[in-house]
Amino acid sequence: MTENSTVKSLAKALSVLECFSVDKPELGISEISRMLGLQKSTVYNILSTFQRCGYLIKNPENSKYALGLKVLHLAYIVSSHHGLRDMFLPYLTRIARETKEVCYFGILDEREVLYIEAAYPSMQQQTRNILGERAPLYCTGLGKAMLAHLPPEEMEAVLAAPKRAFTGCTLTDAAALRQQMEEVRQNGYAVDNMEHEFGIRCVAVPVFSTSGQVIAAVSVSGPSPRFDPETIIRDARLIADILQPLQYQLN
């Protein structure tokens, strides 16, 4: 895997793909050209190729591009290959029902939380498909539950990286976070006190693999007034109990 075993035109094309986001799902050629500092004609060729292969679609109205439905097929392959969602879903719905809060399930990927599923307590909207959404480790319940159990040097790398303050409550100081991680390890659960979204509190419990590494976490979250200290402890216990059969069973 030497450095020059990279197909540079492919890497460039993939960086074009990654310009698309939830906030900017439709992009024009000049727009991308400016974002990446590439020639317009280069971007045009790349986009045309992606389009011809089905990974992008062109809106004929404004001739802007958006991600195509073919990527869903790739996602289906990878998610069915892992199969974590199907394994956890029954437990998530039970947690949502018994805590009467929204239950989230995410895994650790590339030093981020990768959300897999959300289960709702109400019958109306049973689950929400958030497969693929991402969030930082340092300011979310799921993230902190996993961050606290990372190998020390990896945890320090995350703490040392630049952090964005999503709300006034977001902890951006490495020392404060480091101490909190110690508490998380002692308590067995992590708390997000409106650090990612204002007014939302969250309790999360880590999930460990057979080899004892953190691979995932499960949380419940909701409006902050509903999450007083006693409720937090009770919910954490409940999640841990329900997840018991899954602990140290996966790899």
Add this chain to the structure above:
Amino acid sequence: MTENSTVKSLAKALSVLECFSVDKPELGISEISRMLGLQKSTVYNILSTFQRCGYLIKNPENSKYALGLKVLHLAYIVSSHHGLRDMFLPYLTRIARETKEVCYFGILDEREVLYIEAAYPSMQQQTRNILGERAPLYCTGLGKAMLAHLPPEEMEAVLAAPKRAFTGCTLTDAAALRQQMEEVRQNGYAVDNMEHEFGIRCVAVPVFSTSGQVIAAVSVSGPSPRFDPETIIRDARLIADILQPLQYQLN
């Protein structure tokens, strides 16, 4: 969009990506090299690049490659951009509950059925994530419901294309299918009589856009003995009634 505006190395790389499937989620370099008739070193470079960008992961045990979790992020963007899943889910769960059968929801994409969601009648497994799964139009309930309402020339193109007989019941004769499509248009629903999976029957109702084109379909399916002629008609009516508020409301 002339022919030579294609980045050939990118198209080649994407064809490598498409070697991965549900049946073969892990592939080695020589394997791909044989599948596509490419040089091993070429495949190696492409796979290395995908890996370095996070779209593939290498299993260190057997040094085989699999689709990485980064594609989930792309899928999240495209699915949240369309938002069809969230719009239909409440109706799907209601259909599953009232018919006591599994309810499927799929859209038309590239002359195939693209499955979006499956809702289950039982509380245990509320939904199944099948976002990205694909199936042919000519032998599935969802597919035939949409196929019957395609523009005539497009329908004929599908009928003329080579067809695989999944079961002994699969209709591969264009004339027979053409006649069945006429019935589908008259009845307002399509039936799959074990044509895709043996022992499974299916009733499907099409969904139309504001401009009157078919864009999607909703079905219920299950073991064939449960689907006698009266049940089929009853379920078709039920689905149509429940979907009423969505008809001609989307684009």
Add this chain to the structure above:
DNA sequence: GAAAACCGTTCCGTAATACTGAACACATTT
């Protein structure tokens, strides 16, 4: 247990091609 066959990986030279940069047609704005 040796040998053959397979694997992934590395390297170099060259043929292929991806990119630069300028020009075009068209739309919207000034």
Add this chain to the structure above:
DNA sequence: AAATGTGTTCAGTATTACGGAACGGTTTTC
């Protein structure tokens, strides 16, 4: 009507992706 914006096309050149052969390692094969 002029000026800026857009997406698109094209030809030449400098880049680079690829073919082919070789290497070290593991797994078959007999």
